[in-house]
Amino acid sequence: MSQAVVCNGMVFLAGQVADDTSQDVGGQTRQVLAAIDRLLAEAGSDKSRLLAAQIFLADMADFAAMNKVWEAWVIPGQTPARATVQAAMAGRTTGSRSSSPPRPPEAGRLEHASGKPGGQRRADLGTA
């Protein structure tokens, strides 16, 4: 599948998961965000132009640890519209014949504009 698709000046990213799932939720979140940074750069964009993000967490108890890394990553005033959902996401090993469980999902799906930041308006109404 495609990791990134560009259309109408927007980039659609595939769901990203951590490669090294031996790391804790903070480390896995950092891996995912680094993958997103790479994909955005290849598409000629960056995290200052995020439109929307979905985060799937296997366990909502990991929210605070994930969110801490997220907050350090996003650019204040340039944050995407986000939804965080408790659900497992398919990892790179999903579907293999091994008996290992699906990798913990730490990733999200991001759609963002590759246009100029000035072309976007944001409404920051809360911090939740």
Add this chain to the structure above:
Amino acid sequence: MSQAVVCNGMVFLAGQVADDTSQDVGGQTRQVLAAIDRLLAEAGSDKSRLLAAQIFLADMADFAAMNKVWEAWVIPGQTPARATVQAAMAGRTTGSRSSSPPRPPEAGRLEHASGKPGGQRRADLGTA
């Protein structure tokens, strides 16, 4: 995070949850839809121009009660493409150190056009 991001004449909304979770699923749905109405109005749009919606329900058994309020809210012939999924969504208190469980998720994520309704085509093939 941003509650709404505008790009290419489209508005991307963050996941919305009920503030008062002591209300039943109908009441919580009404709260969420009222929040969406407010965000759309601030972005210069309204519910007659919805493109797509995702609804996350903690328990699919609440579908009928949620859907009744949804159906009363949407404008016939102007309804968005919708997907309803059973999963918990992070609420405003998620990540706090309190031991309370995540709030029941009644909300969705909506992307909609801020363009003129005439610029959209819809195919109504069912009521599900």
Add this chain to the structure above:
Amino acid sequence: MSQAVVCNGMVFLAGQVADDTSQDVGGQTRQVLAAIDRLLAEAGSDKSRLLAAQIFLADMADFAAMNKVWEAWVIPGQTPARATVQAAMAGRTTGSRSSSPPRPPEAGRLEHASGKPGGQRRADLGTA
């Protein structure tokens, strides 16, 4: 609700589920993809121009069987950015008063460009 909404040269599809849930996951996946083919055709597009897809599986153990049908359906080099999540999705019977459980969700939500394929760029970085 609308099964497809068109805006800005993009088509937003509602979540699709199998009609005949007596079939196995492969058969249900085929039903869903056939429904998507129909909706895309009605909107003047096709699967060669998919932008993004979300797949909700009731059980991630069905990933391989779903993915086999998916891989046979997509056009190499024209695949969408995909995220596969383990969660139940509302079916056509959800909300009815019958005591039957929600249908197994095999469907996804697709957003795709109805523009020319040449207007898209794709980055294929993996096969996961």
